[in-house]
Amino acid sequence: MQPARRLYRRESEESRRTALISATQELVAEGGPEAATVRAIAERAGVTPGLIRHYFQSKDELSRAAYRALMDGMTAKGADAIEGVGAGPEERLAAFIAASLRPPVLDAGAVVLWAGYMHKVRSDPDLMAVHEASYLAYRDTLQKLIETLPRAVKPGQTRVEAIACNALIDGLWVEGSLLPGTFEPGEVITIGLSAVSAILGINLLDHTAMLPDFGKTTP
Amino acid sequence: MQPARRLYRRESEESRRTALISATQELVAEGGPEAATVRAIAERAGVTPGLIRHYFQSKDELSRAAYRALMDGMTAKGADAIEGVGAGPEERLAAFIAASLRPPVLDAGAVVLWAGYMHKVRSDPDLMAVHEASYLAYRDTLQKLIETLPRAVKPGQTRVEAIACNALIDGLWVEGSLLPGTFEPGEVITIGLSAVSAILGINLLDHTAMLPDFGKTTP
DNA sequence: CGCACGATTATACGCGCGTATAACAGTCGG
């Protein structure tokens, strides 16, 4: 008895595309780029391999879409973090930083996924543009938040500060995700907040009351 | 006329191994992990594919060796940087940081190479140990340099500072390599030195006289 | 000097990849 024909199920274009993109991201996050074959992606998404080429011109186009979705998702997470919180500039900055250093952003799968596309980012101008836009958007949000702080600043100072804070957060994001056992839970956030405080000459640790990670800690 | 047999050339085991490792690193740096096939590696190294399996049990073992060599090389570069310079703690720290934010360490190929192995680092305990050791060695060097600074510190303070500085340098390394056009030449070093200065409460920019990047700049 | 051994090359195998294409199955306007 050979396997019966897969049952025919019709879905919207959007749900199929997102399913394929999610499947791709999951597989790359779990097993690196080489694990995301068209057959594995199709199986994960619950379709047959042929369907991929019905929604994407090639596997490469699906890969690009997956990278774009990753970057958009991460910047969206940051934007969400400064939506709800109180109006204080320090609170908003602290919330923004903390959101980047906590799951689901701080996640080994996300780092592996991000790293897996790195060489394509460098060789494909389209993906390079996505990366650059995403990086600059994040940095710009950071810079805008920094500029709202009640400080006297010299011209050009906030740009350099934003670059440094961005780099600091990126580095903590990578190492905190890859070596989770090396840090206490929440320690990455504390380190990030205090280092950014030092760079900017402020004190963010006094403005963490509304952060979910700081219920009653840091005596 | 079919191609003549490749001329038989005998080499030492060490030169063959390093040639194969270098070829692997170059190919991954240029085209990502998928570009480093046994055939491409062999051609780059000037041998035939079969020879790879004479010196390495499998392609995976060669990959691991290439990753180890990458990590060792980068930490060696840092150690070199603090060898020659004057005895001042600030000078040594500044030289160490600058060495990480300047070619050949600051290099897109190196970042792509590093990123290309990331998922293997996570899944292979052997590589994970290499990564962790390399990361902790770098951080430890940093921490030791920080501890020599003439400052009054609280217990546990330098560990957190070293983590933050390490993350900052890592982040600048990645973004500075991937988006070289976004920064002026040497700007990444300046930003790194000033941000580390802020984190540690010192001033490294006054101790850059012997750095090759600071001939007569930063007015 | 010759021969045994190790370094190196040559060839082949099987597998899984991305892709192309044809068959099939629901859906919807007439």
Add this chain to the structure above:
DNA sequence: CCGACTGTTATACGCGCGTATAATCGTGCG
């Protein structure tokens, strides 16, 4: 209610991959 349309599946093709193995070549030892 039927035919055109399109989402979906099934099957096949060719290529390049990592690997295995046999043939070849140089070198050093007895």
